Amino acid sequence: MSDQANHPADTPLYPIREVSRLTGVNAVTLRAWERRYGLIRPRRTPKGHRLYAREDIERVERILQWLNRGVPVSQVRELLEQPDAVEAPPPAAGDWESQRRQLIAAAEALDLARLEALFNQGLSLYPVATCIDELWQPVIRELEEGWDERLGADLQRRALEAFLRTRIGTRLYHANPVAAGPLVLIVPMPDDGGPLWGLLAALAASDRGYRVQLLDAPLPVQELPLAVERFHADALLLASGRAEKADLIRRQLPRLAEQLDVPLTLCGPVARIREADLNGTGVEVLGDDLPRAMTRLQSLTQAA
Missing domain, CATH: 1.10.1660.10 (Multidrug-efflux Transporter Regulator; Chain: A; Domain 2)
Structure with a gap:
């Protein structure tokens, strides 16, 4: 070299x-x-x-x-x-699976010091999009599947949410003042167990140069237009790891999209589960792969 x-x-x-x-x-x-x-x-x-x-x-x-x-x-x-x-060797040759197992073990054991070390190590050695794609998305999917049936699941979820809220919130605090991109308002959906997918979406959006306003609790649908107006948002991004109620998806969201002057977008597992229900509506389904979702979001905000 x-x-x-x-x-x-x-x-x-x-x-x-x-x-x-x-x-x-x-x-x-x-x-x-x-x-x-x-x-x-x-x-x-x-x-x-x-x-x-x-x-x-x-x-x-x-x-x-x-x-x-x-x-x-x-x-x-x-x-x-x-x-x-x-x-290049096939993807299985890497150590992502080992890192995922370490993250899951730390989250289940409430080992916040280990989570801190793994979080910092990943983001210092790999691009943010790679960390989200290879580590955090698979880890959260697997944890959420286990949380549906596990004793202590609420404690594990809230501890992980608090951990990521602090770390990602700190990154947003420093990144937002110098970001030159549009402002995206990220809000979790009503049936989601917490803001995990919204937090990951915020990290992915900030990495793409967006200014991010993140709410970590749902808002009533009727208040979302006001939130977009007051925050001067250029896009509204709703996130969820659940399917969400049929009435919200099929009736309320398409109606909300008609009211807004900015793109109404959907990401996380809900986007994969409900994509067919939203075909032909004004709701932009970005998918559950967050780095790719940000690429789609960029095309929408640039067009707007």
């Missing part, structure tokens, strides 16, 4: 914030890849600021390709040094 530190003098160089914008990898993760794993070696200014060449950016993109195939970050450097013809 010696060529990473010896760019020609006339090579265009980019600051870390621009590399983050171009690749979608936040600055904390880029620094971790450099310090802990030696995956990239940017130049430094006399004051110590990092500068990245186009080759560094291409290397970051190659790193993302390996991570998206499920390769643990600790194994990526060796793969990068091999010839380009080397094929």
Whole structure:
């Protein structure tokens, strides 16, 4: 990897914030890849600021390709040094399943210190969208299935909600003032057991540059237009891990979509379960894969 530190003098160089914008990898993760794993070696200014060449950016993109195939970050450097013809292993070769098992065990044991370590480790080493896709969505789906029948389920759910509310809320607090994107209002739906899917949606939206206003309890349907108006929201995103009542889905939401001047969108398992019920209505069904849901949301808010 010696060529990473010896760019020609006339090579265009980019600051870390621009590399983050171009690749979608936040600055904390880029620094971790450099310090802990030696995956990239940017130049430094006399004051110590990092500068990245186009080759560094291409290397970051190659790193993302390996991570998206499920390769643990600790194994990526060796793969990068091999010839380009080397094929990526199948997704099962990664350690995502092990990390998911650790998260589930920590949540069930109410081990908040372990949750803290795993949460921070994931977001420092992987892009937010990858963490949501590979870790948090599968973990919450599995936990919710078990919570339907398990003694102590309410305690586990509330503890995890409180944990994520604090950590994601802190990220929103720092990200919102500098975000340049539209404002999305995220509200859980009435039958959902809590705000877990809304919290994940907020994390995914913030990662895409949205300003996020998150409510962690449902609002009556008739108050949602007022909330959109008062928060000056550019989109309303409703989230739920449940199917929700038929009357709400088939009658109230389509009527609400007609009243709003901004997109009314739906995400989480409810979007997958109820997609057929909302075909042909004004409700935009984004799906239960939150990073992909944010891509669909971007097309709607850009069009608006």
